[in-house]
Amino acid sequence: MSHKLLGLPYDEWIDAFLPMDDSEVDYMQYNRLFDGVVVDGKESDMYEPLVNALNGTDILGDFVLAETYARYDKSDKDKKKADGGMYPKGSSAIEQKRTDWATVEVFIECKTNDSGDPYDENTLSGIPYAETRRDALGQITTYASTVFEYQHLTHHFGVVVLGSQARLGRWDHSGIVFSYKFDYKEEPAKLARFFWRVAHATPEARGHDSTATRILPGSADYKTLEAWKAKELAEDDYVARRFVKSLTEHRPWWRLTVADGTHGKKDFLVGQPTFAASGVVGRCTRGYIALSVSSGHGDSPFVYLKDCWRVVHERSELEGDILSYLNGKGVANIPTALYHGDVEDHRTISQDFCKCAKAGCVSEVVEGTENQIVGQDDKEKSPVEEWAKAADENLGKVPGGTWKATGAISSGPNYQSRESQYAERSNDLRTDVVDGNLTALRCRMKAHRHYRLVVEEVGLPLQEFPCGRILVWAIRDAVIAHQDAYTKARVMHRDISVGNILIIPPNSKNKKATHQGLLADWELSKRLDDYAAGARHPDRTGTWQFMSVYIQDHPESQVEIADELESFLHVLIYCAIRYLPHTCENVGDFMHHYFDDGVRKQETDYTCGLLKATIIKNGELITRSHVPIIFLRRHQASPGDPDSQPVESSQLLKKSSNLWTKPATVSKTDRHPINRVITSLLECFAARYSLLYPKLSEEYASEDDEDFPNAFSFSKALGGDKGALRAHNKLISTLTSKLIESHIHMIELLSTASDEMAHRWPGPEDRLADQLDPGFNPSKAEKVREKRAAPAAKPGPQPASKRPRSTTLAADPGEQPASKRLRGSASRG
Structure with missing residues (x-):
């Protein structure tokens, strides 16, 4: 969310987002409207007086304010409850005092004072520094995210009440524009004007999507869906069964229109999405199994409909056009595009207000060199020094105009020292100062357009693989698709x-x-011919959890085949750790530190997390305690069970100066075949990184011989020439890393494992329920699920310059870590 928020004065905010003529409304009659709202007690004391004050007027038209703090939405598994909201008259939320995410028009959150204020116009990012205020921002963000998931909206409004003050907020998929605080008890007309305007605005002005029609009981579409629910379906008709399952009574059903430039408008009926990305800002993709009610697309009435908000960029291609191109080139194992197109004129507008966010507008400054930013007369001063000086004087100079500082250094309950606030704000500014370019002054909000795509195939999520062999098989097919796209279509x-x-x-x-x-x-995706044109999007491209270590560390680099193949490996490990038997005792800890973690370099700049980097660079799958992870053919029963088999998963190899461990004691017959697949791939990537990070390899080669028995014996064979040893290792690494410069080796490895060696794999008995506790919450860290974003959490202390090393000796020579095999291969020969 960093740099996705900005504040506007109340008058600018209300006229920008609800520009209506209310000159005939006499707001003076509401002069003492909120005198009864209690602001010096508990939060719950505020709800009823606030709701009654507005409901007792003619401000709300066809709507009513409801207290909804008592009960959560029946279909919300997270059991979130907003304090209140504006609902249509007749909504069950009003009488039941129950949050209803499917019908709320404006959510209301109350706090007793501004210590719970989620916004801060006095920071460059719009995000407050105090932890309690950041928690409040997270809270209302989850509310907004849920509203977007349940409804089809272009934007949504929210109100935050802070004792006697209030803020208004408008959310879209580019960011959040909030109003400066105002005292609604002293100036009741401001809050009254907001509710009058939003209640009398058109549905589109309130954010409703006119191409999404809610299906109500009694309608023809409703009867169609009810008929499908009553059908007897074949046991293996997974598509129809999942469609019917999505027609839950607690979630709204919709008719969605897709406007295709070639085929015209097509309509589809949908229920609950099968997939919905969390968050508000970004693509916020939702996927539906959809029933076609338009003719001409094929034999099956079911298709898959993707609803998202695509980033607008001059070199961006529509996904439907990309898929059609790939389909035409004969690329295997990809969806077949049917219809697609932008939805009406739906676009985000938050980014348009960046230039209006602050008087004179810092964000109007175009990207330029440091000297251009600070001016020719102040070349000796850094941008950060200029900013600090401007903050002190409350007025700064920027070429092309002046800007007023966003406020004095704050004090009060959340007071920070002047120095610490300068430091934090300076870090905000430093974030994108790279190679002399100051880009932090550029607005980070991106323009998004609403987009829908319909494809023929309806697939199951990869996580629903029936057994480990099919997991490997499915990933193999995906790698073949990637190879085809690369070789046949140059994508x-x-x-x-x-x-x-x-x-x-x-x-x-x-x-x-x-x-x-x-x-x-x-x-x-990107055409190879466009690679010379540079990055299409300013951020890292991809999903953080599955990016290669190199791309996480070097976001400016172009993605190569080896990076993509490494991402496939991360996907394999992700599914195997969650759903296959293994010796890892803390799945949540491993998942967080391998997939979600990052090392913070600056306020919003992260590099790869330590555990993931260690595993990939060393070529050994281990826990943070350096315990090797071994996958098992079946789940091991509890020790008291007569069918249990002994697995010693964390025996320490005692050494005086470290905590290195030896592998779990697991017999060959208990080991899962996927171990060799993962180990073989890790060997290739460890070889690649030994070349990308040669200093790391030299550290290993220069260690004491007693810690590296295989290297010691080979070094003796070379007459103790460590230079020759390093050259040997480099040669082996070069040859091994070439295996992942194309797709051939990985496809052959996965094919052999899942096809030719199929008889060695267990059946469905290796598939377990999800071993990741949904309630897992790493201490002092937050999980990150958004695409193309570095972790929002603040990881622990920065790692030392040297990565932790593992000298584990595998029980099975075929599964030794890459570093060991490469050093010891010659001596064993």
Whole structure:
């Protein structure tokens, strides 16, 4: 969310977002409207007086304010409850005092004072520094995210009441524009004007999507869907069964229109989305199994409909056009595009107000060199020094205009020292000062357009693989799709993630002999011919959890085949750790530190997390305690169970100066075949990183010989020449890393494992329920689920310059870590 918020004075805000003629409304009659609202007690004391004050007037028209703090929405598994909201008359939320995310028009959150203020116009990012205020921002962000998931909106309004003061907020997929605080008890007309305007605005002005029509009981569409719910469906008709399952009574049903430039408008009926990305800012993709009510698309009435907000860029291509191009080139294992197009004129507008956010507008400054920013007369001063000086004087100079500082250094309950606030604000400004370019003054909000895509295939999420062998098979199919796109169409996917690989199981309708993997979501793909044109989007491209270590560390670099293949490996590990038996004792800790974690370099700049970097660079799958992770053929029963098999998963190898461990004691017959797949791939990537980070390899080669018995014996064979040893290791690494410069080796490895060696794999007994506790919350860290964003959490202390090393010796020579095999191969020969 950093740099996705900005504030406007109340008058500018209300006229920008609700520009209505209310000159005939006498707001003076509401002069003492909110005198009864209690502001010096508990939060709950505020609700009823505030609601009654507005409901007792004619301000709200066809709407009513409701207290909804008592009960949560029946369909909300997270059980969130907004304090109140504006609802249509007749809504069950009013009488039941229950939050209803599907019908709320404006949510209201109350705090007793401004210590719970979620916004801060006195920071460059709009995000407050105090933890309690950041928590409040997170709270209302989840409210807004849920409203967007339940309804079809272009934007949404929210009100935050802070004792006797209030703020207004408008959310769209570019960012949040909030109003400066105003005292609604002293100036009741301001809050009254907001509610009058929003209540009398058109549905579109309130954010409603005119191409999404809610299906109500008694309508023809409702009867159509009810008929599907009553049908007897074949056991293997997973598409129809999942469609019917999405028609839950607690979530609204919709008729969605897709406007295709070639085929015209097509209508589809949908229920609950099968996938909904969390958050508000960004693409916010939702996926639906949809029933077509328009003719001419094929035999099956079901398709998959993707609803998202695409980033607008001059070199961006529509995903439907990309898929059609790939389909025409004969790329295997990808969806078949049917219809697509932008939705009406739906576009975000928050980014348009960046230039109006602050008087004179810092964000109007175009990207330029440091000297250009600070002016020729102040070349010796850094941008940060200039900013600090401007903050002190409350007035700064920028070429092309002046800007007024956003406010004095704050004091009060959340007071920070003057020095610490300068330091934090300076860090905001430093964020994008790279190679002399000052880009932090450029607005970070991106323009988005509403977009829908319909494809023929309806796949299952990769996480629903029936057994480990099919998991490997599906990923193999996805790698084949990637290879085809690269060789036949000269297109690089650039967003390999667990959510972008699907499985199509065989059934009587599709006549497939086995499961098929599909590589979907080609929105961020790029033609190789465009690589010379540079990055299309200013941020890292891809999904943070599955980016290669190198791309996380070097976001300015172009994605290569090896980076994409590494992302496939991350997907494999992600699914295996969550759903296959193994010796990792703390799945939540591993998942967080491998996939979500990052090392913060600056306020919003992160590099790869320590655990992920250690595993990939060393070529060994381990926990943070350096315990090797071994996958098992079946779940191990509890120690008291007569069928249990002994697995010692954390025996320490005692050494005086470290906590290195030896592998779990697991017999060969208990080991899962996926171990060799992962180990073989890790070997290739460890070799690549030994070349990308040669100093790391030299550290290993220069260690004491007693810690490296294989290297010691080979060094002796070379007469103790460590230079020759390093040259040998470099040669082996070069040859090994070449295996992932193309797709061939990985496809052959996955094919051999899942096809030719299929008889060695266990069946469905290796598939477990999700081992990741949904309530897992890493201490002092937050999980990150948004695409193309570095972690929002503040990781722990920065790592030392040297990465932790593992000298673990694997029980099975075929599964030794890459560093060991490369050093010891010659001596064993």
